[in-house]
Amino acid sequence: MDALNHLILIGAGLIFLSILAGTYSSRLGAPLLLVFLLLGMLAGEDGPGGIEFENFETVFLVGSVGLALILFDGGLHTTRTVFRLALWPAVSLASVGVVLTALIVGVLGMLLLGLQPLEAMLLGAILSSTDAAVVFLLLQRSDRDINRRVRATLEAESGMNDPMAVFLTIVMVELLLDPGAREPWRLGIDLALQFGGGAAIGIGGGVALRWIINKIEIAVGLYPILAAAGAVTIFAFANVVGANGFLAVYLAGIVMASRPYRARQVISRFHDGFIWLVQIAMFLLLGLLVTPTALMDFLFPALVVAVLLLLIARPLAVLASLLPFRIEWRAKLFISWVGLRGVVPIFLASIPVVAGLPIGVTFFNIAFVVVIMSLLVQGWTALGMARMLGLEVPSEPESQEGALLFELPTATDREIAGYRVRPGSPALDQDFAALPLPKRTRVVGVIREGAVAELAQLARLQSGDYVILLVPPEHELSLDRLFVPMAPRHAEVLDELGEFGFAAETPASALASQYGLAIELDHPLETLGDYVARLLATDPVVGDRVKTGDAELVVRTMEEDRIAEVGLELLTEEERLPIVRRLRRARAWWMRRRFAERLPRLRRR
Amino acid sequence: MEIAELLSPESVIPNLRATSKKQVLQELARRSAEATGLHERAIFDVLLERERLGTTGVGHGIAIPHGKLAELKKLFGLFARLEQPVDFDAIDEQPVDLIFLLLAPETAGADHLKALARVSRLLRDRAVCEKLRGANQPEALYALLTETAQSHAA
Numbered sequence: 001m002d003a004l005n006h007l008i009l010i011g012a013g014l015i016f017l018s019i020l021a022g023t024y025s026s027r028l029g030a031p032l033l034l035v036f037l038l039l040g041m042l043a044g045e046d047g048p049g050g051i052e053f054e055n056f057e058t059v060f061l062v063g064s065v066g067l068a069l070i071l072f073d074g075g076l077h078t079t080r081t082v083f084r085l086a087l088w089p090a091v092s093l094a095s096v097g098v099v100l101t102a103l104i105v106g107v108l109g110m111l112l113l114g115l116q117p118l119e120a121m122l123l124g125a126i127l128s129s130t131d132a133a134v135v136f137l138l139l140q141r142s143d144r145d146i147n148r149r150v151r152a153t154l155e156a157e158s159g160m161n162d163p164m165a166v167f168l169t170i171v172m173v174e175l176l177l178d179p180g181a182r183e184p185w186r187l188g189i190d191l192a193l194q195f196g197g198g199a200a201i202g203i204g205g206g207v208a209l210r211w212i213i214n215k216i217e218i219a220v221g222l223y224p225i226l227a228a229a230g231a232v233t234i235f236a237f238a239n240v241v242g243a244n245g246f247l248a249v250y251l252a253g254i255v256m257a258s259r260p261y262r263a264r265q266v267i268s269r270f271h272d273g274f275i276w277l278v279q280i281a282m283f284l285l286l287g288l289l290v291t292p293t294a295l296m297d298f299l300f301p302a303l304v305v306a307v308l309l310l311l312i313a314r315p316l317a318v319l320a321s322l323l324p325f326r327i328e329w330r331a332k333l334f335i336s337w338v339g340l341r342g343v344v345p346i347f348l349a350s351i352p353v354v355a356g357l358p359i360g361v362t363f364f365n366i367a368f369v370v371v372i373m374s375l376l377v378q379g380w381t382a383l384g385m386a387r388m389l390g391l392e393v394p395s396e397p398e399s400q401e402g403a404l405l406f407e408l409p410t411a412t413d414r415e416i417a418g419y420r421v422r423p424g425s426p427a428l429d430q431d432f433a434a435l436p437l438p439k440r441t442r443v444v445g446v447i448r449e450g451a452v453a454e455l456a457q458l459a460r461l462q463s464g465d466y467v468i469l470l471v472p473p474e475h476e477l478s479l480d481r482l483f484v485p486m487a488p489r490h491a492e493v494l495d496e497l498g499e500f501g502f503a504a505e506t507p508a509s510a511l512a513s514q515y516g517l518a519i520e521l522d523h524p525l526e527t528l529g530d531y532v533a534r535l536l537a538t539d540p541v542v543g544d545r546v547k548t549g550d551a552e553l554v555v556r557t558m559e560e561d562r563i564a565e566v567g568l569e570l571l572t573e574e575e576r577l578p579i580v581r582r583l584r585r586a587r588a589w590w591m592r593r594r595f596a597e598r599l600p601r602l603r604r605r
Numbered sequence: 606m607e608i609a610e611l612l613s614p615e616s617v618i619p620n621l622r623a624t625s626k627k628q629v630l631q632e633l634a635r636r637s638a639e640a641t642g643l644h645e646r647a648i649f650d651v652l653l654e655r656e657r658l659g660t661t662g663v664g665h666g667i668a669i670p671h672g673k674l675a676e677l678k679k680l681f682g683l684f685a686r687l688e689q690p691v692d693f694d695a696i697d698e699q700p701v702d703l704i705f706l707l708l709a710p711e712t713a714g715a716d717h718l719k720a721l722a723r724v725s726r727l728l729r730d731r732a733v734c735e736k737l738r739g740a741n742q743p744e745a746l747y748a749l750l751t752e753t754a755q756s757h758a759a
Binding site: 494495499500501502503506510511514515516549550551570571575 | 655658659660661663664669672673696697713714715717718719721722725726729
């Protein structure tokens with residue numbers, strides 16, 4: 001009994017400490033997950049904690065369920081915009097990209113570390129999936145964000161590539177355990193069953209889960225539990241019948257969120273918290289599991305693998321998978337660089353150990369070091385990289401900032417939003433009766449100085465008023481624009497988006513005559529926004545550019561899916577981005593040198 | 606394109622006095638009319654028309670008002686430092702105190718854009734702007750505006 005209480009005390013205490021430590025580390029900008037890892041290591045056998053923990057089964061169990069919930073949550077949060085902007089590139093990265101990453105790491109591992117072919121492929125598979133959550137944690141700053149298309153691609157990729165990585169890992173483990181177990185033709189059938197079955201179960205499960213949640217009346221607090229249990233059930237069921245549970249649970253999340261469902265906020269908030277708990281638990285366990293002194297033996301090969309992965313495998317795999325898509329080279333470079341590895345590779349590395357492969361522990365240690373390297377190197381450089389490549393854009397006002405949101409108990413697609421009107425809020429300038437509210441949005445009440453105001457007699461809102469509204473979830477952002485004071489626009493970020501800004505409604509002809517731009521209009525009254533949108537031919541995001549003779553037009557501001565402001569860019573890419581200048585210069589130098597080498601030989605002839 | 610090709614030493618005003626955006630534009634129009642021999646009203650109208658399309662206050666206290674005039678013979682630049690920063694509807698809502706006006710002939714075409722790019726690149730350099738705010742003599746300002754241009758062109 002005593003031992004059990006000790007265990008509970010240690011477990012709860014560690015999680016408690018981790019969260020406290022987390023709030024401090026985010027202020028320091030250190031990769032948060034490393035703090036949890038460090039705490040685990042301190043509590044472990046080589047640290048002052050001295051806890052001996054060698055239970056890979058626990059890691060595997062916590063990891064599977066945790067990853068399933070992470071993917072479900074990822075699916076729930078994947079918006080239409082993400083798909084619109086990045087579906088096919090992400091699919092390519094998550095399929096071709098994962099296989100290529102695994103292959104390249106495998107082949108190089110074979111050549112450099114002398115691994116057996118199958119073992120090398122296993123190592124490649126373990127390391128092949130990315131984790132975008134960590135990147136966004138680092139990139140999230142109040143005033144700036146990264147290019148939406150890049151962000152959407154990384155986000156969707158990281159959700160979609162786990163199923164493929166899991167599949168590859170399991171196949172490799174099975175082949176290593178019994179090389180005759182699978183004939184090649186069986187592999188094809190497995191692949192079809194894994195992904196076809198996973199997709200079917202996921203889509204069906206998602207629809208069913210949403211239907212059940214919308215149908216039954218239970219205590220509000222139970223909805224998130226119901227959703228989580230449903231997700232894990234879908235996951236486990238798929239696995240039991242031989243389909244890909246990770247794919248199923250991810251798709252279930254997407255499908256469930258594609259239509260309104262009850263208790264959306266409660267479920268979403270619960271899961272956000274729960275995902276944190278899973279991440280913390282995983283990294284704590286890993287910290288406990290790993291024996292730092294033993295790691296030293298693997299340090300060298302692990303560093304080699306990390307370098308191969310970050311500098312060769314990931315970039316090559318990304319460039320190859322994005323080949324069919326029209327994506328700027330700067331975006332490709334950034335995506336190549338920030339293929340951050342998170343908790344998934346370590347979870348995958350526990351599979352061969354649990355399966356009893358002798359090489360398992362070695363790979364586990366290697367995966368451990370690679371993940372740390374990736375978190376450190378890529379985590380800390382991502383922000384600078386985004387700036388250097390000119391992929392920073394001004395951030396949208398944070399949704400729900402300043403808003404209190406309540407759920408309506410039925411499955412309507414409206415929520416209750418409450419705002420405190422603050423000085424500088426755009427709503428203050430408007431007649432109350434003529435507030436430019438989004439569609440299907442209504443003011444329910446206004447509370448002024450502690451008393452409920454008579455709406456009919458209200459002329460204007462005052463600073464300090466509470467406004468309570470009914471709003472469809474998709475218009476929350478528009479409502480934020482109305483009530484949250486606009487942050488001053490930062491000239492540094494706008495500098496990257498053209499020298500001068502013009503409203504999208506400006507006639508394109510006005511700009512053409514003002515600057516002598518070569519603009520071919522669709523019709524004489526075409527607006528600047530329409531012109532840019534037409535030339536882009538993809539869904540525009542802030543930062544997209546079109547060339548018009550000697551200048552470029554840049555999308556500066558978007559409102560929902562529409563271009564709102566266009567920048568006129570006078571500088572060339574080379575003048576704007578120092579890195580482009582340096583790269584061009586380096587190339588020129590290289591060409592000169594090669595030419596100079598050949599020159600004497602040519603002369604001799 | 607060099608700043609010295611756009612800007613003559615006489616076209617540097619170290620302490621322009623104005624209290625509003627409109628006054629700034631009027632004052633700039635008056636000075637450029639003196640220097641180019643064009644109609645003050647015509648210049649003012651062209652500048653105002655450009656501001657209607659969107660502000661030329663590019664942030665960091667800098668504005669680059671500009672426009673095209675048929676009667677103008679060649680590109681004309683004018684630099685002014687305001688005694689008191691004024692509200693210029695700048696994109697970052699900060700008051701403006703450094704102004705580089707650029708007028709182009711109707712036929713300037715690509716040169717107009719190149720000159721604007723040149724000016725923009727010069728004033729994007731925060732160090733240059735700080736020095737411009739610190740200097741007092743027109744000669745010193747002119748030297749800062751044109752010297753840095755050469756080191757940048759390298």
